[in-house]
Amino acid sequence: MFAVKCIPKKALKGKESSIENEIAVLRRIKHENIVALEDIYESPDHLYLIMQLVSGGELFDRIVEKGFYTEKDASTLIRQVLDAVNYLHSMGIVHRDLKPENLLYFNPQDESKIMISDFGLSKMEGSGDVMSTACGTPGYVAPEVLAQKPYSKAVDCWSIGVIAYILLCGYPPFYDENDSKLFEQILKADYEFDAPYWDDISDSAKDFISWLMEKDPAKRFTCEQALKHPWIAGDTALCKNIHESVSRQMRKNFAKSKWRQAFNATAVVRHMRRLQLGSSMAGSIDSSSPSARQNQNQRLVLSQNQGGQKQNAQSLNHGHVVQSSTSKNSPIDNNTAAPCKECIPTPITPCSLASPPTGLDLSRPHPSAVTPPMLAETK
Numbered sequence: 460m461f462a463v464k465c466i467p468k469k470a471l472k473g474k475e476s477s478i479e480n481e482i483a484v485l486r487r488i489k490h491e492n493i494v495a496l497e498d499i500y501e502s503p504d505h506l507y508l509i510m511q512l513v514s515g516g517e518l519f520d521r522i523v524e525k526g527f528y529t530e531k532d533a534s535t536l537i538r539q540v541l542d543a544v545n546y547l548h549s550m551g552i553v554h555r556d557l558k559p560e561n562l563l564y565f566n567p568q569d570e571s572k573i574m575i576s577d578f579g580l581s582k583m584e585g586s587g588d589v590m591s592t593a594c595g596t597p598g599y600v601a602p603e604v605l606a607q608k609p610y611s612k613a614v615d616c617w618s619i620g621v622i623a624y625i626l627l628c629g630y631p632p633f634y635d636e637n638d639s640k641l642f643e644q645i646l647k648a649d650y651e652f653d654a655p656y657w658d659d660i661s662d663s664a665k666d667f668i669s670w671l672m673e674k675d676p677a678k679r680f681t682c683e684q685a686l687k688h689p690w691i692a693g694d695t696a697l698c699k700n701i702h703e704s705v706s707r708q709m710r711k712n713f714a715k716s717k718w719r720q721a722f723n724a725t726a727v728v729r730h731m732r733r734l735q736l737g738s739s740m741a742g743s744i745d746s747s748s749p750s751a752r753q754n755q756n757q758r759l760v761l762s763q764n765q766g767g768q769k770q771n772a773q774s775l776n777h778g779h780v781v782q783s784s785t786s787k788n789s790p791i792d793n794n795t796a797a798p799c800k801e802c803i804p805t806p807i808t809p810c811s812l813a814s815p816p817t818g819l820d821l822s823r824p825h826p827s828a829v830t831p832p833m834l835a836e837t838k
Contacts, residue, residue, distance in 0.1 A: 461497055464508040471506065477579070478506070484552055484581045492543035494563070494576040515564025515571045519709050522626070528702035530664055533626040536562075538691050539573045540619055545682035547581075548612045556580040557618035558599045559625070559713075584612065597638065598631050602646045602674050613676035616685065620671025627664055627701070628656045629708025632672065648674035656704060663688075663695035 471478055485496035485508075498509040515521065518536070522528055540562065547554060556577060564571040601617035603610045624632045632650035635641040644650070650672065652665050667690040673679040680688070689695045 460512040460514075462510040462512045464510055466506045466508070468501075468504055468506060480583070481578050481581065482508070484578050484583060487550060487583075488547065488552065490543050490546045492539050492572060492574055493546075494574050511574075513563045513565050513574045513576070515566045515568070518559045518562040518564070518573065519713055521564055522702075523706045523709055525702055525706070527700050528705060529700060530627065530661060530697040533623065534664075534690055534696035536573055536626065537619065537623050538686065540575065540622070541682045541686050541691065543575050544615050544619065545686060548615070548682055551584040553582045553584060553612045554578065554580070554615050554618075555582055556596060556599075557615055557622065558596045559622060562622070597641060597645075598633055600645065601676070602648060603676055605642050605646055611676060613679050613681070616671050616679055616682060617676075619682075619685070620668050623664075623671065624650070624668050625709075627660050627668075627705070628653075629705040630656070630712045634712070648672060656708070659697075659699055659701060659704075661690070661695055661697050663690045663693075664697075667691070 466478070482496070482499065489495060494513055495511040496508060497511060500507040500509065540557070544554065544557070554575070556579070557575070561575060561577045563574045563576055565574050599618045599621045601610065601614040604614055621632060633641055633644040635644065652660070657665070667685070667688045670680040670688070671685060685691060
C-alpha cells in the first residue's frame with residue numbers, strides 16, 4: 460500500500476528549489492519512524508510523490524480515543540520521535556516543522572509505531588545557507604526563530620519539548636488569541652507546570668521538558684542527550700492513568716485552529732515589526748506554508764499493483780475512489796469507471812527527480828516510454 464501526494468505544477472512555479480529540497484531530503488533518509496518516499500512520477504500538469512502509506516491516524520486523535528493513557532505511553536512516543544530526529548540530525552537534516560499533526564501512527568493497532576511526516580520545510584545543514592528563515596508552526600517554534608537569529612538543529616529539540624508538554628497535560632505551554640502576545644511568551648520561554656493539571660506528573664518528566672524547552676539553544680538538550688534522560692531511558696515515567704484529564708484538555712484546546720496553522724509570511728512580518736524584532740525580513744520567510752501546500756496538494760491512497768491486478772486508490776482530499784484494471788481475474792469487482800480529470804491526468808511518466816535532482820523543469824513531463832496503469836474514478 461502506498462500514498463500518493465499529487466502536486467499541481469502550477470502551484471510550484473517559482474518554487475522549484477523548494478520541491479527539489481524536499482525530494483532531496485526524502486531520498487537521503489531511511490528510518491523506521493519516518494514516512495518514506497518510494498518513487499516519483501510526473502504528468503504534464505502534476506508531480507506525484509509515491510509515499511509509504513501510514514494508516515493509523517494523527518497522534519492526538521489516537522490519544523483521545525484511548526481509554527487508558529500514562530506518562531509511560533508519552534515517554535515511549537517521545538523516545539521514538541527523538542530516535543528519528545536524532546537520525547535526521549546525524550544526517551545533517553533539520554525538520555523545522557515538528558508538531559503533532561506531522562506525527563502519524565503507522566497502523567491502527569494499539570502497539571503501532573509513530574511516524575514523522577511532511578518534510579516541506581526541512582533543511583540540510585552545511586548546504587551553504589545559514590538557517591534564519593522564520594518558518595514552522597507558531598506554538599511549536601523555538602525562540603531563536605522568532606528572534607530572527609541564525610539557528611540550528613536545536614529548534615527541533617525545542618519542538619519536541621513542546622509536544623512532550625502537551626502529551627502530559629493536553630494543553631499548549633504557550634497560548635494567546637493575540638499573536639504578538641503569543642510570540643512574546645515564546646521569546647521569554649514563559650511557561651509553567653500549572654496545578655492541578657501537573658500535580659500527578661513526575662518531577663522527572665518536568666525536568667526532561669525543561670531541558671528541551673531551554674531558551675538558550677546552546678544549553679538546550681540535544682536529541683542524543685534527551686535519549687539518555689531517565690524519563691526516556693530509565694523507569695521514572697509513571698504508569699498512572701492520566702487519560703481523562705489529558706483527553707479533556709486536548710478536546711478543549713486543539714479545536715482551536717491557531718495551533719493547526721503554519722506561518723503566514725505577511726502575518727509574521729507584521730508581528731515581528733510589532734514586537735520590534737527588526738524592520739526587515741527580506742528573503743527570510745517561507746511563503747509556501749504547509750497549510751497552503753495542503754490546500755494545493757491532492758492526496759491519494761494507492762494499493763500496490765501485484766501481478767497486473769487491479770489498483771485501488773481513495774483520495775484523502777475530496778472523497779474520490781480511483782482505480783485501474785488490467786485483469787478480469789482481479790479479486791476486486793470490476794466497476795464501471797470514468798477518468799478523474801481533477802486528480803489523475805495522463806500520461807503519467809517516471810519523473811526526472813527519480814534520480815538525485817539536478818534541476819527541475821516543470822514545463823514538460825519526463826520523456827519516458829514507461830507509463831504506470833491508468834487510474835480512473837469509480838462511479
